[in-house]
Amino acid sequence: MNTILETRGLTKVYRADGVATPALRGVDFAVGRGEFVSIMGPSGCGKSTLLYLMGLLATPTDGTVILAGTDTRGVSDGERTRLRRAHIGFVFQRFNLLPTLSAQDNVALPRRLRGMAVGDAPREMLRAVGLEDKRRRRPNQLSVGEQQRVAIARALVTRPAVLLADEPTGNLDSTSSGRVMDLVSRLHAESGQAVVLVSHNEQVAARAHRLVRMCDGRLITE
Ligand SMILES: Nc1ncnc2c1ncn2[C@@H]1O[C@H](COP(=O)(O)OP(=O)(O)O)[C@@H](O)[C@H]1O
Ligand SMILES: [Mg+2]
Numbered sequence: 001m002n003t004i005l006e007t008r009g010l011t012k013v014y015r016a017d018g019v020a021t022p023a024l025r026g027v028d029f030a031v032g033r034g035e036f037v038s039i040m041g042p043s044g045c046g047k048s049t050l051l052y053l054m055g056l057l058a059t060p061t062d063g064t065v066i067l068a069g070t071d072t073r074g075v076s077d078g079e080r081t082r083l084r085r086a087h088i089g090f091v092f093q094r095f096n097l098l099p100t101l102s103a104q105d106n107v108a109l110p111r112r113l114r115g116m117a118v119g120d121a122p123r124e125m126l127r128a129v130g131l132e133d134k135r136r137r138r139p140n141q142l143s144v145g146e147q148q149r150v151a152i153a154r155a156l157v158t159r160p161a162v163l164l165a166d167e168p169t170g171n172l173d174s175t176s177s178g179r180v181m182d183l184v185s186r187l188h189a190e191s192g193q194a195v196v197l198v199s200h201n202e203q204v205a206a207r208a209h210r211l212v213r214m215c216d217g218r219l220i221t222e
Helices: 047-054 076-087 103-113 121-128 144-156 174-191
Strands: 003-016 019-032 036-040 062-067 088-091 162-166 194-198 210-215
Touching: 003 174, 003 194, 019 047, 019 088, 019 144, 019 194, 047 062, 047 162, 076 103, 076 194, 088 144, 121 144, 121 174, 144 162, 144 174, 144 210, 162 174, 194 210
Parallel strands: 036 194, 036 210, 088 162, 162 194
Antiparallel strands: 003 019, 003 062
8 A cells, every 4th residue: 555644553642620531542544545534433432533633733642643754753833734734635524614705715725825826726626516606605605515515625725635524524414415425535536635534424434445443542443
C-alpha cells in the first residue's frame, strides 16, 4: 500500500477537572493513497478524536501521525498548520460555514488561506456538488443537505490528498444523506483522493471500500 496517512501507537488522554479520560489507547492505522475507508463504532469510542489527531487539529498524548511521509511528532504549530493545509480537507457534522458569506465565498476561503489562485475553482466545485445555480446564496438560504454539500465543496476545493469526514450525514434525513454519500463516492472515484469517513450508520459506512471498527479507544478490525 502506498500510504498517505498513518498513525503509530496513537494515544490521547483528555484531562478536565482533575479527571483523566483515555480516548485513544494506542491506535495503529494506515490509509493508502486514494483509499476510501470508514470508521464505525459506538458513541464515545474515540472516532472524532482519531480523526482530529489524523487531521493535525489536536496533538496526541503519545504516539505519532505520519502525513505524506512527514512524521509530525514534535513539529512546530506553524509546520502542522502548513502540513494540514497542504494535504487535508475536513467535513464535520456541523457544517461550520461562515453565515455572512455566500456559498461561493465560503468555498473560496481555503484557497485564499493557502495563497492559491481562486479563479473558477469555487464555481467548478459548486457545479460538481450540484449547487452552481445557488452559489450566491448564504448558508441560511440553503437546506441542511445543501449546506453539507457546500461544506464538501469547501473541503475539496484545494484538492487535498485526504478528505476527513466526521459524521457528515449526521444531521441529514435519509434522502439528503443518500445524496451526500453519492456525492462523496463520485468525487472520490473521480479525484483519487483518500477518504476517511466516520459514521455510526451502517448504510453510510458501507459505501467505503474498507470498514474499520473501533471500541473503547482501540481499533478492533482492519
Ligand atoms: N475535549 C474533551 N475533554 C474531555 N473529554 C473528551 C473531550 N473530547 C472527547 N472526550 C471524551 O473522549 C472520549 C472519546 O470521545 P470522541 O472521540 O468524541 O468519541 P466519538 O467521536 O466516537 O463519539 C469520550 O469519552 C469523550 O467523552
Ligand atoms: Mg464523534
